[in-house]
Amino acid sequence: MSGSHRWAWVEIDLDAIAHNIRCLRDVVAPADVWAIVKADAYGHGAVEVARAALDAGASGLGVALVSEGVELRRAAVEAPILVLSEQPREAAPDIIAHGITPTVSTTAGIDAIAAAAGDAGETGVSVHLKIDTGMHRVGARPDEAAELAEYIAATGCLHLAGLFTHLAVADEPDRPDTAAQLDIFDAVRAALPPVDLVHAANSAAALVHPRAHHSFVRAGIAVYGISPGPGVDDEAAMLRPALSLKARVSFVKRLPAGERLSYGLRYALPVDANIATVPLGYADGVRRNLSGLGVDVLIRGRRHPIVGTVTMDQLLVDCGDADVAAGDEVVLIGEQGGVGLRVEDWAGPLGTIGYEITCGLSARLRRIHVHRAGTDSSTGDGRSPQ
Numbered sequence: 001m002s003g004s005h006r007w008a009w010v011e012i013d014l015d016a017i018a019h020n021i022r023c024l025r026d027v028v029a030p031a032d033v034w035a036i037v038k039a040d041a042y043g044h045g046a047v048e049v050a051r052a053a054l055d056a057g058a059s060g061l062g063v064a065l066v067s068e069g070v071e072l073r074r075a076a077v078e079a080p081i082l083v084l085s086e087q088p089r090e091a092a093p094d095i096i097a098h099g100i101t102p103t104v105s106t107t108a109g110i111d112a113i114a115a116a117a118g119d120a121g122e123t124g125v126s127v128h129l130k131i132d133t134g135m136h137r138v139g140a141r142p143d144e145a146a147e148l149a150e151y152i153a154a155t156g157c158l159h160l161a162g163l164f165t166h167l168a169v170a171d172e173p174d175r176p177d178t179a180a181q182l183d184i185f186d187a188v189r190a191a192l193p194p195v196d197l198v199h200a201a202n203s204a205a206a207l208v209h210p211r212a213h214h215s216f217v218r219a220g221i222a223v224y225g226i227s228p229g230p231g232v233d234d235e236a237a238m239l240r241p242a243l244s245l246k247a248r249v250s251f252v253k254r255l256p257a258g259e260r261l262s263y264g265l266r267y268a269l270p271v272d273a274n275i276a277t278v279p280l281g282y283a284d285g286v287r288r289n290l291s292g293l294g295v296d297v298l299i300r301g302r303r304h305p306i307v308g309t310v311t312m313d314q315l316l317v318d319c320g321d322a323d324v325a326a327g328d329e330v331v332l333i334g335e336q337g338g339v340g341l342r343v344e345d346w347a348g349p350l351g352t353i354g355y356e357i358t359c360g361l362s363a364r365l366r367r368i369h370v371h372r373a374g375t376d377s378s379t380g381d382g383r384s385p386q
């Protein structure tokens with residue numbers, strides 16, 4: 001496979017995905033779990049994650065784009081796939097042709113799906129109606145819901161199979177806004193004929209807001225073993241991170257105190273040190289400003305800081321007097337020698353959230369899917385590339 005000789009890669013533990021699905025199912029039962037695999041499963045590889053999640057008991061999948069749903073269908077994934085928001089009219093024929101469930105929230109959106117269903121001679125096509133209960137991103141106003149439900153029924157070819165909303169602050173359990181959104185959602189439900197599938201919870205709500213569980217929860221970040229936010233860290237502690245970012249040292253040199261490194265020559269060595277070069281950079285999603293923030297990597301089971309400006313393809317690590325050699329494994333996210341570095345360790349100092357870190361790992365990095373089964377016994381395909 002082209003690119004397989006690169007000394008930097010992403011490893012995804014599919015047993016961690018399965019573990020996280022099982023944890024979520026226990027927490028939300030009798031509600032079901034649908035795995036949200038948009039953005040290539042938050043950088044984890046959509047097809048592999050979808051299969052692992054479904055095998056572990058997920059009942060359906062959610063995507064942001066029609067193309068993401070089509071990719072899953074082409075990989076022979078047969079589970080329900082919901083596109084989470086209304087899509088351009090031009091996408092409707094693909095939605096119908098691939099048996100993807102559309103979200104609607106306007107009459108124009110309903111018209112587009114109904115026209116495509118009509119052209120394909122399909123009837124009884126399931127749609128989910130999205131209600132904006134306060135986040136104000138997408139969705140119909142609560143007072144439009146009944147009219148839109150009637151509009152869907154009047155098409156003759158569409159069936160209102162689902163009703164849902166999305167929560168803005170579910171990861172901050174102390175804020176009253178979640179209860180306010182769920183009150184509005186309950187009022188909308190009460191004003192409509194019964195709908196089979198009702199859903200409101202993202203990962204954070206799955207973990208801490210039982211009232212939001214309804215028919216199924218739409219779990220994204222928790223499936224990947226990453227906390228949705230500091231306010232739900234305790235509840236997320238049972239989850240296992242699935243993603244590791246690894247590389248091999250490409251070059252080592254000894255430099256004297258006072259020498260400066262990388263673009264801008266901004267980092268000056270405080271003392272003589274072994275400096276390791278790691279062939280990963282911002283083109284891979286390792287953010288340029290990651291150095292100087294106290295973010296470490298692991299080499300030979302010890303922590304060492306990233307120093308100097310991160311460049312497009314390479315970064316530098318100050319290993320002090322520790323022994324280090326070209327070819328040594330470097331762990332930037334994940335475990336080595338019993339020490340673990342988490343996505344959250346990057347997110348805090350960078351002023352962002354774990355979601356953005358894993359989504360930002362670029363397609364240039366090969367994804368290797370492994371099975372670690374809760375111990376460190378990786379399977380044959382879990383070998384590091386040489």
Ligand SMILES: *Cc1c(COP(=O)(O)O)cnc(C)c1O
Nearest residue numbers: 036084166202203218219220221
């Ligand atoms: C992305 C998304 C989710 C998943 O959110 P997590 O916080 O990752 O669990 C659920 N619902 C909708 C509508 C989304 O866009």
